[in-house]
Amino acid sequence: MMKRILVSAIIAAASINAYAESNVTLYGVIDQAVAVTKHKHEAAKVRIDDGIYAGSRFGIKGTEDLGNGNSVGFILEQGFYADSGDAAFEGKAFSRESLLQAKGKWGEVAFGRAGGLSSDCGTYTILHGSALWTSYYTDGNVAGVFVTSDRMDNMAIYKSPEFANTTVTAMYSNGIGGDDQKWSHNDHYYGIGLDFNKNETVFSVMVEMYDNKDLKADKTYLVTLGGQQGFGDWTFWAGYQYTKDSQMMPAWKAAPTGLSASGVTQHAVTAAIGYKVFGGEWKLQGNYAHGKVNENNQKYNIYSVGTVYEYPLSMRTQLYAYAGYGKANKYLKNDGDFNSWTACLGISHSF
Numbered sequence: 001m002m003k004r005i006l007v008s009a010i011i012a013a014a015s016i017n018a019y020a021e022s023n024v025t026l027y028g029v030i031d032q033a034v035a036v037t038k039h040k041h042e043a044a045k046v047r048i049d050d051g052i053y054a055g056s057r058f059g060i061k062g063t064e065d066l067g068n069g070n071s072v073g074f075i076l077e078q079g080f081y082a083d084s085g086d087a088a089f090e091g092k093a094f095s096r097e098s099l100l101q102a103k104g105k106w107g108e109v110a111f112g113r114a115g116g117l118s119s120d121c122g123t124y125t126i127l128h129g130s131a132l133w134t135s136y137y138t139d140g141n142v143a144g145v146f147v148t149s150d151r152m153d154n155m156a157i158y159k160s161p162e163f164a165n166t167t168v169t170a171m172y173s174n175g176i177g178g179d180d181q182k183w184s185h186n187d188h189y190y191g192i193g194l195d196f197n198k199n200e201t202v203f204s205v206m207v208e209m210y211d212n213k214d215l216k217a218d219k220t221y222l223v224t225l226g227g228q229q230g231f232g233d234w235t236f237w238a239g240y241q242y243t244k245d246s247q248m249m250p251a252w253k254a255a256p257t258g259l260s261a262s263g264v265t266q267h268a269v270t271a272a273i274g275y276k277v278f279g280g281e282w283k284l285q286g287n288y289a290h291g292k293v294n295e296n297n298q299k300y301n302i303y304s305v306g307t308v309y310e311y312p313l314s315m316r317t318q319l320y321a322y323a324g325y326g327k328a329n330k331y332l333k334n335d336g337d338f339n340s341w342t343a344c345l346g347i348s349h350s351f
Contacts, residue, residue: 022065028058032082033320033346037137039336050082052135053310053320053348057088057096070104075123096151097122110157116149117171117191117206118224118241124157124169126195126204129226129239131272131283132306132322137342138251139324140306144338145250145268145289147222147243149208152176152189165198176210187214200230210247217261218245226270235274242267243291250289250302253337266291268302280311280319293331300331302338317349 033052038044050056059077066072077096079088089095099112115121120134120143130142138144154174160167173189175181193206205225212220226239245263272285290301306324313319321344328338 022062024060024062026058026060027351029054029056029348029350030082031056031135031346031348033344035342035344035346037342038340040334040339042336048083049344049346051079052137052322052344052346053318054135054350055079055088055096056082059097068104070102073101073103075099075101077122099123105161107158107160109159110155112155113151113153114155114157114171115151116189117169117193117208118146118222119149119151121151124159124171126169126193126206127224127226128195128202128204128228129237129270131228131235131237131274131285132308136306136308136322137324138253138337139304139326139340139342140285140287140322141304141324142226142239142270142285142287143251144304144306144326145270145287145302146224146239146241147246147248147250147266147268148224148252149189149191149222150252154179155189166194166196169193169195177214181214185213187212196227200235201227202229203227212247215247215261217247217263220244220246220248220263222246233276237270237272237274237285239270240268245294251337262294264291264293278311280309282309283307298331300328300333302326302328302332304338313347316351317347319345319347321345 031052031054032050035049036044036046057077057079061075063071063073075097076094078094079096081088097114099110099114101108101110115125117125118127119125120127132141134141134143152173153176156172159169171191175186176189179186188211191206191208193204196203208222210220221244224241228235228237243266245265247263266289268289270287272283274281274283284307287304292299304326308320308322311319323343325341326338328335332338
């Protein structure tokens with residue numbers, strides 16, 4: 001009888017331990033390149049740059065199995081500059097992501113610091129439509145013409161279970177840079193998006209809003225859609241965005257000092273092709289945007305084109321060669337960030 005009791009106790013303890021199993025992973029990316037860049041009204045510069053293909057970072061993530069398909073996890077990720085060792089964001093221990101998550105058959109929730117839906121940053125972004133992503137400088141990438149959301153503090157996120165190859169993600173920030181003030185005085189972010197992914201077809205559509213309360217400015221609305229379609233060795237990308245009353249310019253560039261409460265409004269499109277050749281992939285992308293400063297109706301347009309060849313040396317290491325050119329007219333004709341060219345050769349290693 002005692003033997004049976006002991007066996008039963010051992011089995012019960014093993015079951016509890018099985019449910020409480022957890023794992024922790026250290027991971028990261030180190031990305032560096034030699035780059036030549038020329039901005040309007042400035043001399044060409046040669047420098048060691050980093051984060052071109054993928055931002056340099058290190059992170060810790062883990063999960064604990066709670067049983068019945070439920071789990072709790074976390075992500076702590078810090079960005080840094082590989083060429084100098086400096087932190088990407090001063091004053092933040094985990095600038096890229098800092099999340100506590102819970103997952104189950106019902107979907108998943110997360111709380112902390114994360115990128116917005118259109119940010120192309122982190123776990124819950126659903127931005128599609130670009131071949132070159134946001135790391136390939138301002139010239140020749142989707143962030144060169146789109147007003148994408150950035151990483152934000154005090155986020156609450158819900159992602160639905162997959163249905164018909166589709167998920168829905170909703171986001172809210174209780175205070176983009178802090179929620180210490182009265183609720184009605186904090187800057188808030190709201191976003192909802194749909195993401196479809198089946199075989200070689202990927203598509204997303206999202207609506208985001210900043211209430212700009214702390215700035216005492218009009219609400220900003222971003223409507224973004226984009227996707228990609230593969231055909232064997234060929235891949236095609238395309239995206240569109242409508243931006244209303246934004247306090248930011250494309251490529252995370254702050255709007256000019258003194259911009260009115262109504263900000264800028266613009267339309268932007270991007271399109272790209274990719275072809276697998278010689279063991280790697282060649283990509284070519286073009287972007288265009290036109291908009292206006294609402295206060296004085298000053299108009300602008302932005303053009304950019306970029307091309308890259310990416311060659312995997314291994315599962316974790318990739319070589320890339322990139323060149324891009326950007327030009328803007330009218331209101332932005334003298335802005336060096338949008339009137340520039342760049343070329344670089346780099347290597348990216350993940351661990």
